[in-house]
Amino acid sequence: MTQRYPEYFASEEELDDFMSTPDQGLIDDLASLDGDIMIVGVAGKMGPTVARMAKRAAPDRRVIGVARFSEPGLRDYLEAHGIETITADLLNREQVAALPRARNVIFMAGRKFGSNGSEELTWAMNSHVPALVAEHFAGSRIVAYSTICVYPFTPVAHGGSREEDPVSPPGEYAMSCIARERIFQHFSKTLDTPSLLLRLSYAIDMRYGVLHDLASKVLAGEEIDVTMGHVNVIWQGDACLQSLRSLCHTTVPAQPLNVSGPETVSIRWMAEEFAKRFGCEVKIVGQEAPTAWLANTSRAASLFGYPNVPLARLIDWQADWLKRGLGSLGKATHFEVRSGTY
Structure with a gap:
């Protein structure tokens, strides 16, 4: 059966609705699991999509979102879609225990952005909070978000880092992410908690992401530095599907899983594709480095199949979104940074 996609998104409401639509694979997987679903840290860029998708896939199940909820309106938005909310400071041991x-x-x-100059808070969020959560949820199934930044740069020609490859990244942020993984692995093993470490690479929302950053620069006539010349990207809806379906693949001890799109995508090529759609010239500077942060996602593909939304469709959607001046989160991904400092 041919997959149907919208030609464009008329509004942020349409985008959020489509992005949080579950597929049959997720519906079947969640039906096979017992118990409620909690999203800890639901207030981030992807959390509301994961929460809505879980509720739509399992409408009779409790879906609970936990965060500080400092963003106005987010708690009301989630509750309007059937998600229960709990306000908690995850750095507070008593609030986690409750x-x-x-x-x-x-x-x-x-925590990633703002890490430079506040390294101690980054380490607390990325290693202390996981310890509190892992202890409290002993015996639960836990899918813990991580990042491909835990890997060192890999040669572009080698197809990306595999889950069994050693981790050795640049920068304190990525080192703190290794700490997060090790904490979950430790408590998975010692408390018999089935877990999975989801190493995500660049989820694409029209309001945020590598495509948004790149297309915005092309449209504004800014230079495109191609030194970090290649990336993997995945539609945020597909990343959320795979996140929730990963609950069926947790193990003791916790094992990592790379999640992203299957292509090693050229930044130069994508910039040129956006220039075609905008009818403008693209200004390329720099030369592609022989290495980049890349992930081999063959293991995820064997579990879930390939992502539903192809790259060409993402490029079309992103170009249309920006041409019509629709919303942005106003946060750069800094995908071009090679120092590991954010």
């Missing part, structure tokens, strides 16, 4: 013990946990809390 959370209900859900059978299924998606852990999305963490």
Whole structure:
């Protein structure tokens, strides 16, 4: 059966609705699991999509979102879509201990941007908070978000880092992400908690992401530095599907899983594709480095199949979104940074 996609998104509401639509694979997987679903750190860029998708896939199941909820309106938005909310500071041991013990946990809390100059807070969020959560949810199924930044740069020609490859990244942020993974692995082993470490690479939302950053620069006539010359990207809806379906693949001890699109995508090529759609010239500077942060996602493909939304469709959607001046989160991904400092 041919997959149907919208030609464009008329509004942010349409985007959010489509992005949070579950597929049959997720519906079947969640039906096979017992217990409620809790998203810890639901207030991030992907958390609301994961929460809505979980509720739509399992409407009779409790879906609970936990965060500080400092963004106005987010708590009301989630509750309007049937998601229960709990306000908690995850750095507070007593508040974590007061959370209900859900059978299924998606852990999305963490800190990246602003790490430079506040390294101690980054380490606390990325290693201390996981310890509190892992202890409290002993025995639950836990899918813990991580990042491909835990890997060192890999030669572009080698097809990306595999889950069994050693980790050795640049920068304190990525080192703190290794700490997060090790904490979850430790408590998975010692508390018999089935877990999975989801190493994500660049989820694409029309309001945020590598495509948004790149297309915005092309449209504004800014220079495109191609030194970090290649990336993997995935539609945010597909990343959320794979995150929730990963609850069926947790193990003791926790094992990593790379999640992104299957292509090693050229930044130069994507910039040129956006220039065609905008009817403008593209200004390329620099030369592609022989290495980049890349992930081999063959293991995820064997579990879930290939992502539903292809790259060419993402490029079309992103170009249309920006040409019509629709919303942006106003946060750069800094995908071009090779120092590991954010």
